[in-house]
Amino acid sequence: MGKKKWSEVRPSEDYRRILRPDGTLQGKAPKVSRKELLRWYQVFVETRTFEEIAVRLQRRGVLSVAAVSRGEEAVGLGAAAAMKAGDWCFPSYRQNSTLLYWNAPIDRAMAGLMGNSPEHIREHLPMTADQLPAVTFMPYAVFLGANIPLAVGSAMADKLAGRDSISLAFIGEGSTSEGDFHDGLSFAGVFDSPLVVIIQNNQWCISMPASKQTAAETFAQKAVAHGIPHERIDGNDVFTVYDTVKKAADRARKGQGATVIEAVTYRMLDHNTADSSAVYRTEDEAEYWQTLDPFDRFEKYLLAEKIIDHSTRGTLAAEAEIWLREAIDRGRAVPPTEPPAMFESHLHGEPGWSERHQRAELAAELAGQNPFVDYTGEGLQ
Amino acid sequence: MSAAIDKGQTEELNLVTAINQTLRQELARDPQVRVMGYDIGPIGGVFRATDGLYDDFGDQQVIDTPLTENGLIGAAVGMAMRGERPVVEMQFLGFMYNAWGQFIYSLANLHQKTGGLVNVPVTIRTTFGGGIKPLPFHSESTEAYLMHTPGIRVVCPSTPYEAKGLLAAAIRCDDPVIFMEHTKLYRAFREPVPTADYTLPLDKCRLVKPGKELTLIAWGNMVHVSQQAVDELDYDVEIIDLRAIAPIDVEPLLDSVKKTGRCLIVHEARRTAGPGAELSALISEYAMEWLKAPIKRVTAFDVFFPDNQVEDVYLPGPDRVKAGIEAVMNYQF
Numbered sequence: 001m002g003k004k005k006w007s008e009v010r011p012s013e014d015y016r017r018i019l020r021p022d023g024t025l026q027g028k029a030p031k032v033s034r035k036e037l038l039r040w041y042q043v044f045v046e047t048r049t050f051e052e053i054a055v056r057l058q059r060r061g062v063l064s065v066a067a068v069s070r071g072e073e074a075v076g077l078g079a080a081a082a083m084k085a086g087d088w089c090f091p092s093y094r095q096n097s098t099l100l101y102w103n104a105p106i107d108r109a110m111a112g113l114m115g116n117s118p119e120h121i122r123e124h125l126p127m128t129a130d131q132l133p134a135v136t137f138m139p140y141a142v143f144l145g146a147n148i149p150l151a152v153g154s155a156m157a158d159k160l161a162g163r164d165s166i167s168l169a170f171i172g173e174g175s176t177s178e179g180d181f182h183d184g185l186s187f188a189g190v191f192d193s194p195l196v197v198i199i200q201n202n203q204w205c206i207s208m209p210a211s212k213q214t215a216a217e218t219f220a221q222k223a224v225a226h227g228i229p230h231e232r233i234d235g236n237d238v239f240t241v242y243d244t245v246k247k248a249a250d251r252a253r254k255g256q257g258a259t260v261i262e263a264v265t266y267r268m269l270d271h272n273t274a275d276s277s278a279v280y281r282t283e284d285e286a287e288y289w290q291t292l293d294p295f296d297r298f299e300k301y302l303l304a305e306k307i308i309d310h311s312t313r314g315t316l317a318a319e320a321e322i323w324l325r326e327a328i329d330r331g332r333a334v335p336p337t338e339p340p341a342m343f344e345s346h347l348h349g350e351p352g353w354s355e356r357h358q359r360a361e362l363a364a365e366l367a368g369q370n371p372f373v374d375y376t377g378e379g380l381q
Numbered sequence: 382m383s384a385a386i387d388k389g390q391t392e393e394l395n396l397v398t399a400i401n402q403t404l405r406q407e408l409a410r411d412p413q414v415r416v417m418g419y420d421i422g423p424i425g426g427v428f429r430a431t432d433g434l435y436d437d438f439g440d441q442q443v444i445d446t447p448l449t450e451n452g453l454i455g456a457a458v459g460m461a462m463r464g465e466r467p468v469v470e471m472q473f474l475g476f477m478y479n480a481w482g483q484f485i486y487s488l489a490n491l492h493q494k495t496g497g498l499v500n501v502p503v504t505i506r507t508t509f510g511g512g513i514k515p516l517p518f519h520s521e522s523t524e525a526y527l528m529h530t531p532g533i534r535v536v537c538p539s540t541p542y543e544a545k546g547l548l549a550a551a552i553r554c555d556d557p558v559i560f561m562e563h564t565k566l567y568r569a570f571r572e573p574v575p576t577a578d579y580t581l582p583l584d585k586c587r588l589v590k591p592g593k594e595l596t597l598i599a600w601g602n603m604v605h606v607s608q609q610a611v612d613e614l615d616y617d618v619e620i621i622d623l624r625a626i627a628p629i630d631v632e633p634l635l636d637s638v639k640k641t642g643r644c645l646i647v648h649e650a651r652r653t654a655g656p657g658a659e660l661s662a663l664i665s666e667y668a669m670e671w672l673k674a675p676i677k678r679v680t681a682f683d684v685f686f687p688d689n690q691v692e693d694v695y696l697p698g699p700d701r702v703k704a705g706i707e708a709v710m711n712y713q714f
Contacts, residue, residue, distance in 0.1 A: 004436050005423050064514045064689055115514065115689025142517045143479065174419075177447035178479065205448055207424030213447045274515075280423035339694040342687035354653055358682045362694070365701060372677050372708030 006209045007282045011201070011264050016244060017234035021292050023300025030243040032081075034307050039101075040077055040238060041302055042316050044295050047073045047097040049320040050106065053328060054113070058273045062332065063113050069094040071236070071268030074294035075200050076170070077101060078241025082249050083168060085134035088154050090147040090169035092140050093272075094200060098170075102133040106324060110331025119344050120337040125330065144171055145180030148197065152184045155193035155258070164253040168196045168245070173219050173262075174205025185226040185260070192257035196248045197223075199260065200235065202267035207280040223260035235263030236294035266292070339366060353377075391573035396566045399541035399574050400430050400506070403548040404468065406578045408438045411466060414552060417444045417457055418470030427472060428508065428567055450480035454505070458487040458557075461503045468552055471507035474561070475518030488557045489532035504551045504558045510602055510649055511696050512565040514689045520564075521686065522601075522649040525656050527559050528627040535626035536583050537561040539604040542574050543624065546581030554583060561626070563601040586630040592619035595643040595709055598634060598660060600624060603647045603697065610702035616710055626656065634660070635668050642673035645705045647697060652680040674712035679705035 018027040032040075051068035058066040069076065076095035080102060083089065091098055099109070111121045141147040151169035158165045175181060176199055188195050199219045203210050216222060223230035231248075233240045241263055248259035266289040270277045302308045343351075343359055351359070360380050361371035374380050394402065407414045416431060416438075422445035425432030435443040446453055450471065457467035471477050477484065491501050511520035527535045534556050538544035544562070551558035589604060594616050599607045600623040611618045619637055623629070638644045644664050646657040657678035664676055679697050687695050 003423065003433075065516065115692075117688045117691070142519070143476065145479070174448040177449040177452070179449060179451050180479070205419070206427065207420045207422065208445060208448065212445055274427075279425070337688060337690040339691050342682060342684045342691050342695055346684060354683055358652070362682065365704065366694070370704045370708055371701070372679070372705050373711075375675055375712060 003279075005280050005282050006207070006212075007284065010285070010288060011203070011210070013234070015232045015234050015264055016240050017237050018239040018243065019237045019297055019301055021236075021297050023297045023304060025301075030239055030246070032242070034305075036081070037302060037305075037307050040081060041298065041308060041312070042320075043077055043080075043097055043101045044073055044298065045313060045316040046100045046320040046324065047077075048295070049317055050096055050100065050324050053324060055273060057328075064115065065272050065274050066113070067093045067272040068269055069096055071289065071293065072200060072202050072265045073097040074238040074241055074298070075198065075235045075263040075265055078238045079168060079170075079196075079198055079245045080135075081242050082245035083135050084165070084249075086163070086165040087249075088136045088138065088151070088165065088167045090138045090140075090151040090154075090167065092144050092147075092170045092172060092200065094172075094202070095170055099137065102135045102137070104133050104137060105131075106327035107330035110328045111334040114332065114334075116334055116337045117341040117344065120341050121334060124334045144175040145178035147171070148181050148184030149187065151197070152187045152191075152193050152195055155188065155195040155252070156191055158194055159191070159255070164194075166194045166196060166249050166252040168198065168249070170198050170200055172205060173199055173201035173203075173210050174208060174213055176219055176222055177213050181222070182226070185223065185228060185258075188258040189226040189228050192255065194252035194255070195258040196245060196252060197258065197260045198245070199262040200265060201262050202265050204267045204271070204277070204281065206271045206275060207277075209281075218262055220260060220262035228258050228260050230260040230262070232262045232264065235265035236292045236297070238294060238298050265294070390576050392576055393571040394541045394545070394574040395568050395571045396538070396541045396544050396562065397428055397430050397568060399545040400548055400562065401432055401434075402574075403545045403552075403578070404431060404434060405437070407468070407549060407552045408434065408442055410578070412442070413464060413466045414468060415442055415444055415460065415465055416468045416470065417446055418453065418472065419446055419448050420472065421445055421470050426470060428564065430506070430562075431470065450476050451483045454480045454503075455483035455487055457503045457505075458483065458491060458501055461501045462491065462499045466502050466552060468504045468506065471505050473519050473521065474507045474509040474523060475521040477505075477507060485530065489530050492556070493532055500555045501557045502555045504548070504554075504560055506548070506560045506562060508564045509561045510563040510565055511686060511692055512602065514692055517686065520692070522651075522681070524561060524626050525650055525654055528656060528659065532557070533627065534558040534583050535561065536624060537563070537600045537626050538624070539563075539566065539601055539622050541572050543581060543587070543622075545574050546579050547583065547624070549578055550580035550583050553580065558583065561601065565602050566605075569602075569605070582625075584625045584628060584630055586633055587622040587624045588633075589620040589622050590618070592617040592641065594618065594641055595645060595706060596621060596634070596637040596641045597645045597647060597706070598623055599647040600626065601649065603649055606697060606699055607647050607702050610699040610706060613699065614703055614706055616706060618706065623656075623660075629660070629663070631663055635664065638664050638668045639671040642671050643709045644672070644676045645679060645702075645709050646676065647679045647702055647705065649681055649696060651683050652678055653683045655680055674709045677705050677709050
């Protein structure tokens with residue numbers, strides 16, 4: 001007898017959906033230009049290309065760990081397209097499509113994945129203010145829930161200042177079990193914050209199936225107790241994601257408060273390259289989710305609408321491979337961060353005695369001298 | 382200090398397999414032992430410390446929980462006060478910050494708050510320490526936060542043998558115990574470990590190597606880093622594995638320093654208000670007259686655990702420990 005594994009119950013498909021898995025419409029497509037739809041398709045291709053490169057680099061030892069979003073790209077993409085310049089985004093580690101849509105610097109991202117400090121990356125890969133993405137991306141919180149109260153505060157600041165920008169945060173279904181999620185929503189409800197929280201329900205929190213996170217019927221309904229409107233959508237349908245986030249964002253911009261959106265999707269691959277999902281989940285569900293693939297159905301739609309043809313994917317993938325390779329190579333060419341960088345950006349102003357002393361100790365150590373021979377506190381001689 | 386016991390029939394285990402075997406034996410010994418945490422079931426823990434336990438003991442004794450550290454500690458305390466004996470897996474010490482409320486209000490304080498009526502026999506196993514280049518908050522050595530909290534024990538094994546005996550003792554102890562497992566030691570080496578169950582004292586430090594010229598205090602992976610440094614130098618260094626991080630086993634430390642007249646403290650934690658600050662203060666207060674040199678602290682720096690490129694320079698290695706030993710040994714009044 002083999003080892004026990006989880007076998008996920010298929011989530012109910014009783015959710016908002018516009019584009020069927022076969023690429024046909026079951027509702028009204030959102031008003032999006034053909035040019036914009038082609039851009040979405042391009043980002044889809046870029047995201048898959050980028051993530052394939054990242055995994056290869058991890059296998060070759062260039063990156064210590066890599067997380068990908070295969071099967072979940074429509075969530076980040078549809079949300080990205082619904083944001084506007086000036087908005088703030090609080091991603092997790094599964095929104096490469098959001099970053100690519102807004103032209104986030106891949107060279108800098110790669111240098112960061114390789115373990116360089118942010119100051120060092122900025123120095124070696126300089127960018128002018130107008131080269132930065134028009135949406136501001138905060139770093140993802142390793143502790144995903146931690147970004148929710150932060151996004152709420154950001155939204156409160158926009159409201160206080162009378163700006164019509166919004167804050168948009170992504171969280172996994174697992175992290176909605178954390179207090180931080182509810183702490184944030186308590187505020188967002190009371191202060192009618194211009195906030196959109198997207199629960200990217202990919203069914204798996206490392207090895208824990210969604211059914212082990214909550215006994216609630218849906219994750220979206222967790223918003224009910226906070227007095228915040230919610231919607232549960234097909235997260236593999238980029239039209240529904242875009243349309244739902246757009247409406248939520250419009251409400252927020254008009255001062256009508258926050259929205260929680262549960263985007264139902266699926267983590268097709270391992271949690272990250274340090275994980276092995278075959279240990280804990282059965283393979284029977286993968287086949288089902290393959291039929292719901294977000295890219296395939298969007299591609300079918302675009303082909304039927306003659307926005308792309310059968311050569312488009314190859315052409316875009318080849319282009320993506322070239323520019324992504326160049327960007328990644330620029331990131332890899334950043335020289336390793338020097339050790340004193342560890343002291344940077346802790347406090348403003350002149351460093352105090354301890355920092356000065358410890359910097360001197362480190363310098364002595366790196367110069368092959370003994371860092372511990374200050375016996376008076378007057379400094380290393 | 383405790384002496385090694387007769388090991389009887391042994392098998393070669395590394396630190397993580399020693400922990401796995403201990404959990405298995407404790408689950409079998411006492412049906413009220415409940416291993417709790419997320420990713421501990423079919424996956425067997427992200428480091429495989431609970432590998433196979435879910436299959437063999439089922440979901441009543443090996444309980445996969447929702448992702449909430451505060452909920453996890455709070456629920457474990459609630460179960461413990463009703464007679465259960467939870468063993469919580471806190472995946473990383475850096476995740477425990479989210480549980481600070483239940484850690485302080487419930488885990489640490491409940492026994493004292495009820496005038497000793499309610500026991501909280503919870504063990505929290507948590508990984509700590511750097512050296513494997515993971516993501517941020519996966520390498521924390523912030524045991525000073527724990528030490529500053531009354532009402533809890535904190536222990537840290539540095540070998541597979543120590544891990545088995547200390548974990549069994551922690552689980553059987555009626556106090557809350559934080560059990561610190563260094564990720565870099567999980568698969569670093571094997572040693573003979575008794576197959577039968579046994580316990581080691583939770584409140585005693587351990588003499589690693591006797592010496593006459595300098596007392597070196599370390600724990601976790603720093604015991605091994607320090608041993609390497611001592612092996613490469615020609616001084617007669619006494620190495621003590623602190624093992625009981627809280628409460629500290631103070632007397633053997635003072636006795637050792639009174640014998641050697643010198644002290645070096647080696648830890649992976651940041652320096653300011655780190656564990657070394659307390660140890661140095663204790664020795665200054667109670668062994669001043671015997672000191673031949675200032676007490677020195679070989680530590681990490683007062684910064685957040687840095688990006689991967691800098692990690693190796695941040696952590697104390699054998700060279701930094703050697704410099705510390707030289708600095709103390711070469712001191713002249």
